[in-house]
Amino acid sequence: MDDKEDRNDLVQEIVLQLWKSFERFEGNSQFSTWMYRVSLNTALTYFKKEKKKTDRYTFLDNVDKLDESDTNEKETQLDLFYKAIHELNKVEKALIFLFLEGQNHKEISRNLGISEVNARVKLNRTKEKLQNIIKTYGYEF
Template sequence: MTKELEHNFVELLEKHQNIVHKICRLYTNNQDAHNDLFQEITIQLWKAYPKFRGESKFSTWMYRVALNTAITLYRKSKRSIKTQDFDSVLFRIKAEEYDDTTEKQLSVMYAALHELNDIDKALVFLYLEDKNYNEISDTLGISEVNARVKMNRIKKKLRSILNP
């Protein structure tokens, strides 16, 4: 690969890295797992970058690669033994000590999102990123109608999780 290609990739990754961080936050429970997933997504983006044809925006392509990588790793991790994450225990203790409403609300939201399946998480993530249904359907490879129907079902499910 040429230096110019490498330079362009690094520049685009730096510009859009928040996309990857948000996806990592959605699919991981601690900083180590977040860092590992960020690294894996970066590797997959780098491997796929020479094939990026520019037919869509870089950010749309990045969403697709990052979500596919996260979903693949998430599915593999579901086959492993479940353990209690030490960081999340400390986080809960800290949240009870400090009256940080925003932190608690985010924690509740992420807990609810973690109950969704991997595709539904991706759909909610793109929706919260203010992507229109056309962009969501392109990124996830589903029809626009399917994206709308799924989103309505997810909203109902999240309401039932948050308001039992």
Template sequence: MDSKEKQFLELLDAHKGILYKVGRMYTNTVADREDLHQEIIIQLWKSYDNFKGESMFSSWMYRVAVNTAITYFKNEKRHSGALSYEQIQEPAQENYNAEKDQQMEVFYAAVQQLNPVEKAIIFYYMEGLSHKDIGMQLGITEVNTRVKLNRIKEKLQQLIKKTDYES
């Protein structure tokens, strides 16, 4: 294994949570999640030579992962109608909270009903990116980002209300 490959694998391992988050946002099943993870890793490796270190690796990885997810599902038309609550291996939580876990399941079920760009915007927002940075990542204006984000939040609230989930 050469040093470039080793460095890539170390960075990928250090930021593997990004793969989990993007996969969770864009897929319903473990099989689709694994396929998407593989596609993201392939795209990261293919474009690794283009990473110049001008931004943090994690920022670059987010951009590649989200763009790959959007393209992957546009090309593959992999949207399945119903969510599958299979046994999913998720990162271990030190303090398991059943109520919070249920809230996250309801939230992710609502997110699954968003279109790919809406998912990207809410994903970047959840990661703490500013409106300006979200816009830069997606090639839209800061004002457009604000408007879309407000609409997405309202849409998510309506979707969650439809589930009759209260908390």
């Protein structure tokens, strides 16, 4: 989440969902893997709700609000990256975030319940899609 308050809200929601679903933990996987899956699914649901709220604003409106004297190039790049991520579907978002966390294809496939080959292909396609979205904002790599 971009905003500290939103991050805190998301953390609270994740803790609540972990608490609610603890009775359903069957022990078929490691506890940490189960926690990760619940947290990831909660975050994806939260992002979906947030996207509906932020769809009212366009990317250009947000760029106009940036004070150039306070923003360096890396902050601009990061802002563009997160705005582009908001345009991805929930599976694509999960792939990118798992990749950014340093997970390999095997770990990603296990966490998303897809084959390793499928994870690799989807991740490559999602990276390309993300690059194209960022290019539509007028930013070249």
